[in-house]
Amino acid sequence: MSKYKNLWELYKTPISFSIMSLVLLLVGFFQSWALVLGIFNLSLISAIMALGVNIQWGYAGIFNVGIMGFAALGGVSVILISQQPVTAAVEVGGIKMLIALLLGVTTIISGVILNKKGFNRWIIAMVVIVGYLITRHYFSEASNLIEKLNPELAGYLGGLGLPVVFSWFFGGLVAAAAAWSIGKITLGLRSDYLAIATLGISEIILYVIKNEDWLVRGVKNVTGLARPVPYEIQIQKMEWFINMVSWIYSSKLDILSKGDQLVQLNEYVRNTSVIFVKLCYSGFFITTLVAMVIMANLALNSPWGRKVRAIRDNEVAASAMGKNITSQHLQIFIIGSAIVGVAGAMLVTYFGLFNPSEYQPLRYTFLIWVMVIVGGSGNNLGSVIGAFVIWFIWIQSGPMGIWLVDIINNYYQDGNGVIDFLEERVFFLRLVFMGLILLIVMRFAPGGILPEKNKEL
Amino acid sequence: MSDSIDIINAFALLTNFVILPALSYGSQLALGALAVTLVYSILRFSNFAQGDSMAFGTMLVIFFTGFMIDKGWTISGVPTALLVIPFAMIGTSIYLLSMDRLVYRFYRKVKAKSITIVMASIGVMFITGGLVRFIIGPRSQNFADGERFIFSVREFKAFTGLEQGIALKTSQFLTVTIAIILVAFVFYFLQKTKTGKAMRAYSDNKELALLSGINPEKVVQVTWLVVAALTTIAGTLYGLDKGFAPQQYHLLLLPIFASVIVGGIGSPLGAIAGAFLVAFSEVLLTYAYKKFLIYLLPISLHPNSLVQLIGTEYKYAISFVILVVVLLIRPTGIFKGKVLIDE
Numbered sequence: 001m002s003k004y005k006n007l008w009e010l011y012k013t014p015i016s017f018s019i020m021s022l023v024l025l026l027v028g029f030f031q032s033w034a035l036v037l038g039i040f041n042l043s044l045i046s047a048i049m050a051l052g053v054n055i056q057w058g059y060a061g062i063f064n065v066g067i068m069g070f071a072a073l074g075g076v077s078v079i080l081i082s083q084q085p086v087t088a089a090v091e092v093g094g095i096k097m098l099i100a101l102l103l104g105v106t107t108i109i110s111g112v113i114l115n116k117k118g119f120n121r122w123i124i125a126m127v128v129i130v131g132y133l134i135t136r137h138y139f140s141e142a143s144n145l146i147e148k149l150n151p152e153l154a155g156y157l158g159g160l161g162l163p164v165v166f167s168w169f170f171g172g173l174v175a176a177a178a179a180w181s182i183g184k185i186t187l188g189l190r191s192d193y194l195a196i197a198t199l200g201i202s203e204i205i206l207y208v209i210k211n212e213d214w215l216v217r218g219v220k221n222v223t224g225l226a227r228p229v230p231y232e233i234q235i236q237k238m239e240w241f242i243n244m245v246s247w248i249y250s251s252k253l254d255i256l257s258k259g260d261q262l263v264q265l266n267e268y269v270r271n272t273s274v275i276f277v278k279l280c281y282s283g284f285f286i287t288t289l290v291a292m293v294i295m296a297n298l299a300l301n302s303p304w305g306r307k308v309r310a311i312r313d314n315e316v317a318a319s320a321m322g323k324n325i326t327s328q329h330l331q332i333f334i335i336g337s338a339i340v341g342v343a344g345a346m347l348v349t350y351f352g353l354f355n356p357s358e359y360q361p362l363r364y365t366f367l368i369w370v371m372v373i374v375g376g377s378g379n380n381l382g383s384v385i386g387a388f389v390i391w392f393i394w395i396q397s398g399p400m401g402i403w404l405v406d407i408i409n410n411y412y413q414d415g416n417g418v419i420d421f422l423e424e425r426v427f428f429l430r431l432v433f434m435g436l437i438l439l440i441v442m443r444f445a446p447g448g449i450l451p452e453k454n455k456e457l
Numbered sequence: 458m459s460d461s462i463d464i465i466n467a468f469a470l471l472t473n474f475v476i477l478p479a480l481s482y483g484s485q486l487a488l489g490a491l492a493v494t495l496v497y498s499i500l501r502f503s504n505f506a507q508g509d510s511m512a513f514g515t516m517l518v519i520f521f522t523g524f525m526i527d528k529g530w531t532i533s534g535v536p537t538a539l540l541v542i543p544f545a546m547i548g549t550s551i552y553l554l555s556m557d558r559l560v561y562r563f564y565r566k567v568k569a570k571s572i573t574i575v576m577a578s579i580g581v582m583f584i585t586g587g588l589v590r591f592i593i594g595p596r597s598q599n600f601a602d603g604e605r606f607i608f609s610v611r612e613f614k615a616f617t618g619l620e621q622g623i624a625l626k627t628s629q630f631l632t633v634t635i636a637i638i639l640v641a642f643v644f645y646f647l648q649k650t651k652t653g654k655a656m657r658a659y660s661d662n663k664e665l666a667l668l669s670g671i672n673p674e675k676v677v678q679v680t681w682l683v684v685a686a687l688t689t690i691a692g693t694l695y696g697l698d699k700g701f702a703p704q705q706y707h708l709l710l711l712p713i714f715a716s717v718i719v720g721g722i723g724s725p726l727g728a729i730a731g732a733f734l735v736a737f738s739e740v741l742l743t744y745a746y747k748k749f750l751i752y753l754l755p756i757s758l759h760p761n762s763l764v765q766l767i768g769t770e771y772k773y774a775i776s777f778v779i780l781v782v783v784l785l786i787r788p789t790g791i792f793k794g795k796v797l798i799d800e
Contacts, residue, residue, distance in 0.1 A: 022737065031771065037669035048549075048681060061572075062615075063572055063575070093769045121618075185781060185784075185785065186781075186784070189784060189788070191572045191575075192503040192571060192572060192575050193569070193718065195503070195575060196503060196714045196718065196780075197777075197780065197781065199711065200711055200714070200715070200775065200776075200777035200780060201781075203711060203774070203777070204774045204777055204778075205709075207770065207771055207773065207774050208774075210770070211768065211770040211771070239714075268499065312510070331788050352462065360587070362583070362707075366579055366582075366583065369579065370575070373576065397474075407593065424594075425590070425592075425594065426591075428587050428590035428591040428595070429587060429591055430587070431584070431586055431587025431590065432584050432587035433585030433587070433588065434583050434586055434587075435580045435581065435582070435585075436578040436580075436584065438576075438579070438583065439560055439577060439580040439581075439584075442573070442576065442580065443560075443563060
């Protein structure tokens with residue numbers, strides 16, 4: 001027994017990744033490859049989000065439960081960058097909106113400056129309120145003009161019409177800017193207050209996105225976003241692709257008659273094109289993830305990483321050594337949130353549509369937390385494996401539940417309402433399952449699957 | 458009528474659309490906030506599972522209510538939900554106590570950091586939310602029966618002869634009455650009884666309380682019992698007033714936390730004050746004052762716009778703006794709660 005344990009201790013990273021790949025391959029053989037690639041791609045994106053959270057929590061002990069908000073900001077930036085501008089709306093209300101936003105920014109900045117100069121609180125409040133009222137006047141005029149314009153199809157300003165991949169960087173920048181302002185306000189707080197504050201702020205971000213239709217159409221959704229990869233239909237017409245498919249399936253095609261061959265080949269081309277597009281996405285996502293993991297690991301093992309962990313483990317001692325804890329926390333908060341923003345932008349690019357009602361804290365905040373804890377907080381590869389494991393369970397527990405219900409159904413064919421009830425509701429048990437996994441890991445393996453390595457150092 | 462200044466009608470309008478709804482919403486929040494603050498001061502963590510626990514308690518109430526109505530065991534005029542609250546309270550107590558036994562007790566024993574327990578409470582949140590959605594379904598439902606109004610707008614108008622009527626919903630009346638009774642009971646319990654004093658002593662100084670022979674496990678259990686009662690009643694009253702939906706209860710966590718922090722975490726009085734502050738600012742800031750001002754101002758000054766300070770869609774954001782402002786200006790809350798910096 002102890003021999004196996006030693007093996008696991010030595011090679012747990014390759015072992016756990018091999019097991020995960022094996023499971024995915026098995027699903028590929030028994031269910032479908034398109035499904036596996038879907039799980040794989042979303043796991044990759046979740047892994048990037050989990051990496052961002054791990055940098056905040058695992059490196060620095062910052063308890064951020066506002067992940068959903070940063071992911072949504074990343075999503076917004078996809079629209080702002082890649083959509084074509086709605087020229088009519090820009091002509092009608094663009095300048096006015098710009099003035100309104102500038103007024104708003106001026107109000108905030110003057111409030112902050114007056115506060116620093118030590119003016120009377122009432123004067124500052126007056127300035128801010130008057131500024132707010134003026135801003136609101138211009139703002140509602142501008143947003144009305146924009147939203148009234150062709151509300152069924154547009155009703156918003158559109159974006160810059162740049163390639164969608166730029167939006168991933170931009171998503172990181174937007175999230176970083178948001179994190180800077182949020183961090184300035186909340187990072188002085190104790191950990192559970194920080195949690196509550198970030199939870200609330202992420203909700204506010206979502207309210208703004210849902211209600212400011214002039215920005216990203218609110219709950220009317222933006223569909224048909226630009227893609228970094230070709231469309232399935234384009235690929236199906238390409239010569240080399242058809243040749244490749246017929247080469248792959250040549251053994252199966254050869255035994256068919258001429259007429260059947262063409263029909264069958266068309267079907268193969270259709271199916272393969274779906275898989276091919278998903279593979280292209282996987283390529284993009286893997287490159288990003290690998291680059292980020294490498295950078296994160298280099299950072300963690302650098303003097304900077306040691307400083308950060310020293311602060312996490314003993315704030316008082318680190319502060320006595322002359323480390324500026326607040327600015328360090330702010331820095332980490334910004335970096336982690338930026339990574340989450342990048343992942344949020346990638347997610348929206350992958351789905352090809354932006355639907356703000358999709359964003360639920362359970363799915364976009366707490367699930368990512370479960371990934372980090374289960375994977376092993378403080379270990380970047382742990383976050384990656386945690387994301388794969390948890391996302392796999394999250395996706396597959398629905399079908400598994402229905403499969404179980406079917407088995408029960410075959411045993412007791414009494415046709416009462418119980419089976420219908422179970423079939424309808426078994427989906428929700430995955431929340432229970434997630435909670436159980438989190439609690440069990442926290443209690444019996446607090447380090448997670450891949451615990452942090454040099455904790456004793 | 459409206460060409461002169463009419464203060465009585467203006468305030469009748471305000472009472473009907475602002476004061477009564479805010480009072481009942483505030484009372485519901487206050488009970489939830491009291492539960493969170495009790496858990497915080499005795500068990501020393503912010504309970505993220507509070508909203509879902511309220512959904513759990515309400516779910517039990519809905520089942521018992523259905524059972525009672527089936528059997529015909531109802532009293533006319535009284536919502537059946539009120540009659541079954543004690544049974545639901547027992548159920549919720551059992552649930553919360555077993556969660557404490559299975560989850561939280563371990564972390565108390567190893568003296569874990571409060572943030573670890575918060576994370577465990579997120580696990581409990583997942584489990585509770587999942588169970589509720591599994592058992593009763595994610596859809597919203599209404600379980601109020603009995604009289605809907607104590608007096609309706611028409612009755613009020615006929616009685617007073619005013620142009621603007623006030624309606625008092627049964628759920629509003631019950632909410633405020635029950636909240637007052639319950640809060641009075643909790644304060645009496647904390648101030649006067651031996652167990653309550655032990656709880657306060659334990660909250661003030663754990664080591665000293667242990668030295669003077671207070672049994673910590675008993676204190677914790679009593680806390681969960683009180684929390685279960687508050688949770689069930691808060692959930693039921695909210696459901697009677699606005700209907701039951703698991704997701705909505707889950708989101709109640711946000712205004713409840715805001716109330717607790719605004720009032721000063723760990724301070725029961727602060728939790729109540731914070732709850733009313735949050736509820737009143739939500740309703741006051743999103744109310745359209747056009748009609749109200751028409752009653753009050755001479756005709757030349759009548760407003761054309763709705764005179765709404767903040768759009769209704771930002772209702773939930775308001776509590777957080779208040780929260781952030783309080784955290785910046787007075788981090789200990791209105792009533793000085795526990796300090797915000799780690800000991």
